[in-house]
Amino acid sequence: MKYTHKVQYYETDKMGITHHSNYIRWMEESRVDLLAKIGLPYSEMERLGIGSPVVGLDIKYKAPSTFEDVIEIETTVTEYTGIRLRFAYSMKNAETGAVVVEANSSHCFVSDGKVVALGKAFPEIHKKMTAAVKAQAESSK
Amino acid sequence: MKYTHKVQYYETDKMGITHHSNYIRWMEESRVDLLAKIGLPYSEMERLGIGSPVVGLDIKYKAPSTFEDVIEIETTVTEYTGIRLRFAYSMKNAETGAVVVEANSSHCFVSDGKVVALGKAFPEIHKKMTAAVKAQAESSK
Amino acid sequence: MKYTHKVQYYETDKMGITHHSNYIRWMEESRVDLLAKIGLPYSEMERLGIGSPVVGLDIKYKAPSTFEDVIEIETTVTEYTGIRLRFAYSMKNAETGAVVVEANSSHCFVSDGKVVALGKAFPEIHKKMTAAVKAQAESSK
Amino acid sequence: MKYTHKVQYYETDKMGITHHSNYIRWMEESRVDLLAKIGLPYSEMERLGIGSPVVGLDIKYKAPSTFEDVIEIETTVTEYTGIRLRFAYSMKNAETGAVVVEANSSHCFVSDGKVVALGKAFPEIHKKMTAAVKAQAESSK
Numbered sequence: 001m002k003y004t005h006k007v008q009y010y011e012t013d014k015m016g017i018t019h020h021s022n023y024i025r026w027m028e029e030s031r032v033d034l035l036a037k038i039g040l041p042y043s044e045m046e047r048l049g050i051g052s053p054v055v056g057l058d059i060k061y062k063a064p065s066t067f068e069d070v071i072e073i074e075t076t077v078t079e080y081t082g083i084r085l086r087f088a089y090s091m092k093n094a095e096t097g098a099v100v101v102e103a104n105s106s107h108c109f110v111s112d113g114k115v116v117a118l119g120k121a122f123p124e125i126h127k128k129m130t131a132a133v134k135a136q137a138e139s140s141k
Numbered sequence: 142m143k144y145t146h147k148v149q150y151y152e153t154d155k156m157g158i159t160h161h162s163n164y165i166r167w168m169e170e171s172r173v174d175l176l177a178k179i180g181l182p183y184s185e186m187e188r189l190g191i192g193s194p195v196v197g198l199d200i201k202y203k204a205p206s207t208f209e210d211v212i213e214i215e216t217t218v219t220e221y222t223g224i225r226l227r228f229a230y231s232m233k234n235a236e237t238g239a240v241v242v243e244a245n246s247s248h249c250f251v252s253d254g255k256v257v258a259l260g261k262a263f264p265e266i267h268k269k270m271t272a273a274v275k276a277q278a279e280s281s282k
Numbered sequence: 283m284k285y286t287h288k289v290q291y292y293e294t295d296k297m298g299i300t301h302h303s304n305y306i307r308w309m310e311e312s313r314v315d316l317l318a319k320i321g322l323p324y325s326e327m328e329r330l331g332i333g334s335p336v337v338g339l340d341i342k343y344k345a346p347s348t349f350e351d352v353i354e355i356e357t358t359v360t361e362y363t364g365i366r367l368r369f370a371y372s373m374k375n376a377e378t379g380a381v382v383v384e385a386n387s388s389h390c391f392v393s394d395g396k397v398v399a400l401g402k403a404f405p406e407i408h409k410k411m412t413a414a415v416k417a418q419a420e421s422s423k
Numbered sequence: 424m425k426y427t428h429k430v431q432y433y434e435t436d437k438m439g440i441t442h443h444s445n446y447i448r449w450m451e452e453s454r455v456d457l458l459a460k461i462g463l464p465y466s467e468m469e470r471l472g473i474g475s476p477v478v479g480l481d482i483k484y485k486a487p488s489t490f491e492d493v494i495e496i497e498t499t500v501t502e503y504t505g506i507r508l509r510f511a512y513s514m515k516n517a518e519t520g521a522v523v524v525e526a527n528s529s530h531c532f533v534s535d536g537k538v539v540a541l542g543k544a545f546p547e548i549h550k551k552m553t554a555a556v557k558a559q560a561e562s563s564k
Contacts, residue, residue: 009314009324010162010307012155014208014469019151020477021451024444025292032291042291043350046437054443058481067155068325150455150465151448155328161336162310165303166433173432183432184491187296195302199340209466292444294437296490301433349437 001037001136003030003073004094007065017064023101024057027089030073031105034087038132040125050122051110052085059103063093070094076140080133082119082126084108142178142277144171144214145235148206158205164242165198168230171214172246175228179273181266191263192251193226200244204234211235217281221274223260223267225249283319283418285312285355286376289347299346305383306339309371312355313387316369320414322407332404333392334367341385345375352376358422362415364401364408366390424460424559426453426496427517430488440487446524447480450512453496454528457510461555463548473545474533475508482526486516493517499563503556505542505549507531 005026013019032042045052065071072094079086084106091101109116118126146167154160173183186193206212213235220227225247232242250257259267287308295301314324327334347353354376361368366388373383391398400408428449436442455465468475488494495517502509507529514524532539541549 008311010160014153014157015474016155021444021447029290051438056483060479149452156333162303162306165306170431192297197342201338292442296435296439298437
């Protein structure tokens with residue numbers, strides 16, 4: 001799924017480039033966008049009492065970006081087990097095509113402060129997520 | 142009340158100076174610090190169900206600051222009516238003494254999503270706040 | 283000039299609403315967007331050695347916003363003297379139409395670390411800015 | 424090297440906990456602090472024309488933290504080759520002792536926009552860094 005972010009002035013630092021912490025925020029933006037597009041808006045999951053906190057991430061900074069650059073973020077669900085959800089992100093400069101960042105994030109699901117398995121706790125959501133991940137895999141063949 | 146903030150690298154922008162939005166965050170840091178020192182930690186107020194959102198602020202940027210500068214923030218309660226709370230902030234560079242920012246913020250009180258008068262809704266907190274504001278006024282004479 | 287910002291998860295705070303410091307960042311986003319649309323992209327001004335730091339701002343928070351809200355920001359140049367530039371901002375919730383924020387910011391111009399008058403230091407830019415401000419005034423009659 | 428960060432209100436999100444992107448910023452805070460303590464303040468390196476951008480990082484979120492928590496960050500140089508610099512970070516809640524985050528970051532060195540080997544380009548800095556890393560290894564035996 002493609003998502004676009006334009007680098008803002010307040011996202012740069014005194015090195016003249018995007019501060020590295022912002023890419024983690026754009027990962028969230030694009031992940032939230034993907035979930036909405038597959039019919040599982042994060043706000044709706046929260047209304048049902050489901051949270052999906054980040055449990056880990058890794059990121060490789062390949063090239064800098066800066067103010068007014070348009071960043072294209074390709075986000076993919078790489079794993080969904082009902083307990084764990086993983087995304088991969090590839091960010092490139094929309095104008096030059098240069099790869100800027102490669103990253104991954106993993107998430108669990110929580111409800112009422114406890115880790116839950118979506119299949120048991122929220123079977124409807126689990127079904128939607130499973131179908132969406134399958135559809136994504138098909139379309140990328 | 143004095144509070145100190147050291148400018149972080151991630152708070153700078155490509156102009157090489159502190160991004161102007163960060164001073165609004167330091168106002169919050171120093172206000173939270175003041176409230177804790179007068180015996181009304183914000184976290185405790187939240188546990189009682191009281192929020193104190195910002196309803197307005199104004200800020201004058203007098204001089205820039207940058208990475209590794211130490212900023213001294215003098216914060217004063219300038220008005221407390223039970224319904225409205227106002228703070229004034231004066232920030233200076235600790236090394237040079239140069240005034241960096243002069244600002245004000247005003248706040249109301251909310252509970253269960255509604256604006257409340259502390260005197261009626263939370264008389265104990267109101268008493269503490271009134272006494273603290275009085276003590277501050279005495280000490281600054 | 284209209285600009286749209288969608289509230290991100292990372293822009294919320296534990297009160298469940300947009301943290302008040304973010305509106306200052308969206309003011310920058312919409313101001314940068316306006317300058318680009320009138321033919322004076324901020325990045326180009328910087329390449330010419332012109333900076334336009336914020337010297338003051340005031341903001342009234344009228345209503346909260348939160349995650350996934352779409353905020354419509356109407357930005358207007360309210361003053362341009364060659365030395366001083368002022369903007370007014372009116373932000374509303376795109377879905378409900380509720381006014382969220384009313385704000386103003388004022389800016390000077392700097393070059394080589396000194397405050398400059400655009401009319402003298404950069405007459406071409408000054409001409410463009412004057413024409414753009416005039417056109418804006420005409421169109422809003 | 425130990426560094427302490429107190430979680431600010433503006434660092435929380437609507438889940439009621441610290442937004443995960445902030446830990447990346449605290450890694451920078453503690454790394455900058457460590458460099459200053461071993462006699463290589465980052466601001467001085469920048470004055471010499473040396474930058475040290477992040478090229479990669481990984482982070483495991485073990486437990487949440489929230490507003491007013493004090494986070495103790497233990498930072499260690501785990502590798503220094505003159506070309507690559509790596510840090511490990513262990514963050515815990517100062518009150519409860521609970522491990523909050525485990526992370527690593529790796530950095531290169533740049534000067535005039537190009538990647539450089541400190542040993543060749545800046546032998547004095549290289550000597551200091553090598554000695555500091557050695558001293559750290561001795562003290563932790």
